[in-house]
Amino acid sequence: MKISEKIIFMCLLSLIFTFLLLSFTNVLAIESKNVSTIESLDDYVFPPDSEPYGQTYGELEAKFWELHVNLDPDKSPASPTYQPTECLLLQDDNMTFLSDFYSEIEYRNYECKISQIPFAIPALTEGCSYGDFENPNDKMIEDCIRSHNPYAIVTVTIDGKEIPDIDRFRITSDWFILNVTNKENVYDIKPGSHKAKIDAIMPIIKPLPPGIHEIRTEVFQDVPSIIMSDVPLHRVITYKLIVESVLNN
Numbered sequence: 001m002k003i004s005e006k007i008i009f010m011c012l013l014s015l016i017f018t019f020l021l022l023s024f025t026n027v028l029a030i031e032s033k034n035v036s037t038i039e040s041l042d043d044y045v046f047p048p049d050s051e052p053y054g055q056t057y058g059e060l061e062a063k064f065w066e067l068h069v070n071l072d073p074d075k076s077p078a079s080p081t082y083q084p085t086e087c088l089l090l091q092d093d094n095m096t097f098l099s100d101f102y103s104e105i106e107y108r109n110y111e112c113k114i115s116q117i118p119f120a121i122p123a124l125t126e127g128c129s130y131g132d133f134e135n136p137n138d139k140m141i142e143d144c145i146r147s148h149n150p151y152a153i154v155t156v157t158i159d160g161k162e163i164p165d166i167d168r169f170r171i172t173s174d175w176f177i178l179n180v181t182n183k184e185n186v187y188d189i190k191p192g193s194h195k196a197k198i199d200a201i202m203p204i205i206k207p208l209p210p211g212i213h214e215i216r217t218e219v220f221q222d223v224p225s226i227i228m229s230d231v232p233l234h235r236v237i238t239y240k241l242i243v244e245s246v247l248n249n
Helices: 003-034 057-069 138-145
Strands: 090-092 095-097 105-115 124-129 152-158 170-172 176-180 192-201 211-221 233-244
Touching: 057 090, 057 095, 057 124, 057 170, 057 176, 057 192, 124 138, 124 176, 138 192
Parallel strands: 105 233
Antiparallel strands: 090 095, 124 192, 152 211, 170 192, 176 192, 211 233
16 A cells, blocks of 8 residues: 555544544433433422422322322232333322332332423332221221331432431321222222321422433331231332423423
């Protein structure tokens, strides 16, 4: 190869390399624009003693429990036959509730589109009502909602940042009326209106910036065998939330 040809060849290689580098950089730039991170969780997590949009944490827990209980079996994470192919988001007014899962071992990953509105993360819930028992009384319900949750270790992270002291979000609702309309509900609760309570760790999150966010919950629960014979529960749920601007809705 002549010197002039070598020079031309090297110039072409240089141009090709520069083009590929710029293309790769542009791809990374485009992808980075779709990923949004938050600087401080304090700016996005409602304090447990607050009233997000005029409702207490306990009231929102009660609302979630009624929506959750009335799901059809094939759409309920509490069902042993539940095999979802996409995200299950419960919607009520201006609030979105992520899913609650209960099984011995659960590892799930979801990618969901969500509007830029507040949402709840039901990391740990236990709801009980008069409809669960033949001859119920208030003490039975109080004991029921505290039969598992005290033995759970819970971690909730948003964009890799852990919500500190998550147990401060463990809140027991006041008494409320649970309206069970789905007679096929997986909890076998009798249809009707029942006195109820729920104990939950369910942080309420303010609307996140548009872009991609990761929500991760991990629960490890091991009830002492002297209390009941449940096997230990280990559950890790990861959501890749694609938050869409309200201007795009």
